[in-house]
Amino acid sequence: MTLAELAAAPGRASELALADEVGDDRSARERLLRTMRERLREMRASIERGLATDAPSRTGMVGWNAKRLWKADDVLGAALLRRVQAYAMAVNEENARMGRIVAAPTAGSAGTLPGALLGVADHLGLDDDALVMPLVLAAAVGDAIQAKMFIAGSTGGCQAEIGASAAMAAAAVTELLGGSAHACVHAATMALMNTIGLVCDPVGGYVEVPCVSRNAFYSVHAVSSAQLALAGLESVIPPDEVVQAMASVGRLLPPELRETGEGGIAATETGRRIALKMAR
Amino acid sequence: MVGPVMVGPSSSHTAGACRLALLARHTLLAPPTRARLTLHGSFAKTAHGHGTDVALAAGLLGFAPDDPRIPVAFDEARAAGLELDFGMADLGDVHPNSVRIELENDDETLEVTGSSLGGGLVRVFSVRGFEVNLSGAYHSLLVLHDDKPGVIARVARVIADDEGNVATLHSARRKRGGLAMMSIEIDRRLAQYALDYLTHVPYIHWLRMLPEVLSGEAPDEASTSGTEGSA
Numbered sequence: 440m441t442l443a444e445l446a447a448a449p450g451r452a453s454e455l456a457l458a459d460e461v462g463d464d465r466s467a468r469e470r471l472l473r474t475m476r477e478r479l480r481e482m483r484a485s486i487e488r489g490l491a492t493d494a495p496s497r498t499g500m501v502g503w504n505a506k507r508l509w510k511a512d513d514v515l516g517a518a519l520l521r522r523v524q525a526y527a528m529a530v531n532e533e534n535a536r537m538g539r540i541v542a543a544p545t546a547g548s549a550g551t552l553p554g555a556l557l558g559v560a561d562h563l564g565l566d567d568d569a570l571v572m573p574l575v576l577a578a579a580v581g582d583a584i585q586a587k588m589f590i591a592g593s594t595g596g597c598q599a600e601i602g603a604s605a606a607m608a609a610a611a612v613t614e615l616l617g618g619s620a621h622a623c624v625h626a627a628t629m630a631l632m633n634t635i636g637l638v639c640d641p642v643g644g645y646v647e648v649p650c651v652s653r654n655a656f657y658s659v660h661a662v663s664s665a666q667l668a669l670a671g672l673e674s675v676i677p678p679d680e681v682v683q684a685m686a687s688v689g690r691l692l693p694p695e696l697r698e699t700g701e702g703g704i705a706a707t708e709t710g711r712r713i714a715l716k717m718a719r
Numbered sequence: 720m721v722g723p724v725m726v727g728p729s730s731s732h733t734a735g736a737c738r739l740a741l742l743a744r745h746t747l748l749a750p751p752t753r754a755r756l757t758l759h760g761s762f763a764k765t766a767h768g769h770g771t772d773v774a775l776a777a778g779l780l781g782f783a784p785d786d787p788r789i790p791v792a793f794d795e796a797r798a799a800g801l802e803l804d805f806g807m808a809d810l811g812d813v814h815p816n817s818v819r820i821e822l823e824n825d826d827e828t829l830e831v832t833g834s835s836l837g838g839g840l841v842r843v844f845s846v847r848g849f850e851v852n853l854s855g856a857y858h859s860l861l862v863l864h865d866d867k868p869g870v871i872a873r874v875a876r877v878i879a880d881d882e883g884n885v886a887t888l889h890s891a892r893r894k895r896g897g898l899a900m901m902s903i904e905i906d907r908r909l910a911q912y913a914l915d916y917l918t919h920v921p922y923i924h925w926l927r928m929l930p931e932v933l934s935g936e937a938p939d940e941a942s943t944s945g946t947e948g949s950a
Contacts, residue, residue: 474722481724534727537770537790544720544838545730552721574721581720581838590720591731591837593761593815599837607720644765646728697815699764717768 442583442624442678445576452610452620453572456579475574478541479567482530482553485540489529496535498717501647504655505529519562520659526561527554527658531651544581544590547646548604552577554658555608555665559615573611580610580627587679588686592639592698595689601657602634602685608661613668626668628678630661635685638696640703643714649704723839723935725784731816732762732769735835737789740778741932742843742855743820743831745943748927751822753802754779760815762835763807775818776803783937784839813844826948839933849900852889855932857904861945862917863925866892866899870922874901877920881913898924911944918946 440459448455461467493503505528513521527550534540534549543552556577560570584590584603592600606627613626634657642648674681695702704710725734744751756775758766766772770789777792780799788795796803810817814834821830833843833853843853846861853859860878864870871890878885884906892899909928917926927945930938 478721478724537727537733539724539785539787540727541722541724542730542734542839543722546725546727546733547729549727549730578721585720585838585840589814589837591816591835593731594837603720641765641768644768646769694760694815698761699815700768701764 440579440583442580442627442682445579445583446621446624446678448620451572451614452623453576453614455620457572457575459579471575472571475571479570479574481539481541482557483567485533485538486526486529486553486557488538489533490525494536496532496647497537498643498645498647498713500642500645500713501535501651502532504651505532519558519662522562523554523558523658523662524655526558527551527654528651530554531654535645535647535651543577543607544585544603545600547592547650548600548654550654551601551604551658551661552608552611554654555661556611556615558658559612559662565615569615573614576614576623577607577611580607584682587682588689594697595686596637596692596697597639597653598634598637598685599689600639601637601653602631605630605634605657605661605664608658609664609668612662612665616665616669618665618669622668624678625673626664628674628681629667629672630664631685632674632676632681633660635688638692638703639698640696640705641698641700642705642710643717644700645717720838723784725839726787726789729769730839731835731837732765732771733774733789734784734839735816735841736762736771736774736818737778737782737784738839738841738855738932739818739833739835739843740775740820741781741783741938742833742841742853742929743822744779744781745929745938746829746831746846746861746927747822747824747827748943748945748947749824749826750781750799750801750940751779751824752800753823755804755806755821757806757808757810757819759808759810759813759817762816762818766805772805775820776801779822781937781940783935785935786937846900846902849893850889850891851900851902852887853902853904853929857886857906858908858931859929860901860903860905860909861927861929862901862923864899864901865922865924866896867922870920871901873920874903874917877913877917878903878905878909881910883907883909914944
């Protein structure tokens with residue numbers, strides 16, 4: 440199902456996405472909702488584990504960022520911001536420890552969706568039951584992107600991964616806050632449009648730097664997109680054309696900037712030194 | 720695109736690699752004792768950083784992508800008597816996350832090559848040197864046969880009689896009248912009698928029924944069926 444079709448849903452975008460997935464098969468519907476509730480529990484568990492520990496990752500580059508931020512003073516008077524960032528990093532630091540996470544859509548970008556969706560929900564004191572249908576929508580948005588491009592840093596750069604995760608999260612948060620189908624899809628589109636060009640340059644090939652902090656940034660990016668869309672702002676370029684644009688930028692990226700650990704941040708003097716040290 | 724639940728750190732390099740190896744493992748009837756893994760592109764460049772090496776080992780041991788033993792899969796392989804040999808090569812014009820897996824046990828030797836597409840999705844495009852098309856999302860049937868008129872129809876008839884619904888079908892031959900391989904993805908597993916019948920169809924040399932590997936559950940150790948040996 441394309442983003443345009445989702446945007447044109449007569450009711451909630453997630454209802455259309457669910458109907459498209461399972462038709463009128465009631466047991467399939469129940470199964471899918473049960474899977475989504477299970478995914479939410481796993482997301483929450485990974486956030487809780489990540490916030491509670493400062494155990495280093497395999498390389499020692501990350502592992503304590505989520506907890507440190509979570510314990511820090513809220514100097515900006517921006518509790519939502521801190522919560523969303525801490526949740527996102529908690530998931531990706533678990534990931535960097537080879538802990539258990541939910542890919543959304545990938546593992547390297549796994550923190551963005553739970554960071555934004557559970558972060559906003561907890562900030563507003565909403566129940567997890569309210570998150571199930573937004574998660575269904577997030578999955579459908581991911582599928583719509585996946586239909587036009589490979590969602591992997593090695594084919595499309597980081598934009599493909601974190602862009603997709605931010606788009607999924609933006610749509611989910613918009614729906615959670617009562618946005619129309621049109622608003623949900625435009626939130627996703629604005630998130631994508633403003634991620635185009637981001638390269639995949641992990642230091643030493645490890646999913647740690649810049650991946651962990653990047654999830655903190657793009658979970659906030661997703662919440663920003665939702666805020667714009669809920670205020671009625673929209674993308675001038677139609678959603679599916681934006682996906683197409685991202686796919687063609689991905690094809691233009693040289694291999695050095697697509698998850699080979701040979702360009703960008705990975706190719707800095709310090710990045711290379713760390714890579715060498717880890718190889719030994 | 721929400722899922723799978725998995726052990727980090729990468730859906731393509733860890734979960735996808737695990738699933739490719741899991742598919743390769745279940746192309747054999749019995750567990751492999753030796754494996755040669757040749758990594759291509761991004762898989763080769765970042766194998767250790769992304770845990771691709773341990774994830775491949777885990778898949779060959781039959782572990783699913785959420786198995787907590789993935790980080791220690793090398794120890795598990797040693798304990799299980801599975802010998803691993805990793806290498807790197809340019810496999811040609813293929814997806815950057817690709818791996819060729821050559822497996823061996825007492826009864827057979829075979830090759831499985833595939834790509835991890837992102838988000839844990841995979842595609843196996845070669846088995847025993849033949850072009851195939853498997854996603855692991857369905858139960859899949861591999862049939863090695865002579866390129867003779869009517870073989871595909873006979874296989875399709877058996878699937879139809881067992882009320883199997885074909886999701887995808889791919890067939891390719893080495894040369895006209897030579898050996899050919901069919902790869903067929905089916906919504907559910909074919910019944911044993913249907914597989915037994917197929918082994919007696921003339922011109923069919925080898926067949927395998929592979930379990931689906933995308934639902935998250937690790938398939939049973941004995942979930943592969945088909946003709947024995949590498950014939």
